[in-house]
Amino acid sequence: MSAELVLQIVLTVAAALIGVGLFGALSQQSIVMIMMGFELALNGVLLAGGAAWYFFAPDRADAQMLVVVALVVMAVEMAMGFAAVIAAYRTRQVDMIDMAADLKG
């Protein structure tokens, strides 16, 4: 099988993950579910980063660093997201996005 075809299949899978994740993040009301949408989209980024390393430049570590950065972004997003949920819930019992509509700038 040609390398380009495999690459394109993997990138299409990554695009599908990003698309589904985007749909979830935009459509869900619960803040926890919104974070799951973001995580799914970032999962696609992990996959694309790994594919980029394998097919383009495995002799350099740049794409590996991209995956590391995506992992860190996920960790930070999760930690700050949960902290924000706790803060919002503690002050006003909000656990759904629509209940905090007044935060819209």
Place this chain on the structure above:
Amino acid sequence: MSDSGAGIATSAAAWGLAPAVLLVAVVALLLAFGVAAVDRLVVSGAGSRAMWEPLRSGVRLMAEERRTTLAPDSLLWRLGCASVPVLALLSLAVVPLGGRTLLSTSADLVWFNAMESILWAAVWLVGWGPNAVHALTGGYRFLIQGLSYELPLMFSLITVGIGAQSLRATDVVAAQESLWFVLTMPVAFAVFLATAAAFAFWGPFASPAGVDVAGGVRSELSGVERLLVELGRAAFLGAAAAMATAAFLGGDAGPWLPGPVWQLVKTVGVVVLFVLIGRRLPVVRPERFVEVAWMVLIPLTLLQALVVAVLSLSGFYA
């Protein structure tokens, strides 16, 4: 997986895939039985006949009728129960047996750690599945303990990696030819043993399955599922003993006797150590352990890693 850089072929490559997998499975079963037998011997104090008790109760569990609860999440429950022994097998796949590992990757120690972390999800599912309060409480307790022991465990494994200049299990054993790592990494060794007891939720860290919550995650298990979880727990403890042997006690190195015998002797020794110490300590409350882990164990393991890094830079391990 890249095999390059590996001086030793995997057991799958050397002996064929099926025999290699079978060897890991048999060793896992023997380790699980060994842990349970030593535990029975020490706890009952009734002499060598007590040692066959785990085998009897295992056979009984296979024949026992399964009971269930109201509105359980059967899919996730079964998945969790089945995952526990499978993960124990997978973590044993990177432990050198007879000098070879079933899988040899450039990050074996991280693989071992990853299998243990997937156990978080499995044990939580065992607690979540039956839709019962004691079981779920046990699942929560496991997660709290996990948040405490995970970083010390990682740092102790990283210390081994620094000393060996490699994360590959066979390289780690080879690096201890002249000096066992336990001599320069006593803190990492002790922390590894303690965290192994914690991820098998056993001994002083048994509160996820504590009697105060009617058995916790185990409370609603019956029949084959109970057997799977108990077996997986014991196999995880045995796999951790085998890993401790490989990572800190020189693996199969030793005079006069052949390598596998030495490895067996050391592994059994670690298991006996586990039981003798673990069974004498009271169960630790998870919320107490959090503070001890974060304020004492993490700084200690970091210091240990620093000492080993300086030694390694000065050519001590070369």
Place this chain on the structure above:
Amino acid sequence: MLTDLSAWAVTAVVVLGALSVAAGIAVFVVDSMARATFALLASFLAVTGVLIAFDLDYLAFVTALMMTIEMAIMAVFMIMFMMNPAGLMPMTMVHNARGSALVGAGAFVALTVGIWTIDWPVGEVTRPADSTRQLGEAIMGSHMLAMLVIGVGLFATIISGTLLATARGRYDRFGADLRAARPNDPVPGGLPR
């Protein structure tokens, strides 16, 4: 140019890719939040498998490790904050589903069109002997600055996350004059202080 992957590896990559997308869709379809969380975990583990096929052993294992722990913690939060965690009473909690589906599908289509029309620079490549060592040397060498920033960022996250999540300050713990010998905590810690 033919791929370096064996036929088995290509099959595994395709199957695992399909599995990761299917699990990803399941996240937003199932009623039970526990199942949604573990469907997301399944998606991550499938991607882990693909990364293993790409020789990225270390990154694959770290992904499995981090994401499993994250999902386990996520399950706790989900039970804390969702009104129907087990999905025993099915309900939908979505807004603007059609618009969101359009945006998601639009993103997928745009990306896919790009993926299948671009002439990708896939050529002869040299593979490193050990991808883990390559990453380690990059982190401690050419990419050290990125790693330093990541470290500081994570440290800042720990502090600000704790600050946001806790409502108690030192006056709650040690009294108005900060003179209490032992902190007054709702849950006592394990150290004698």
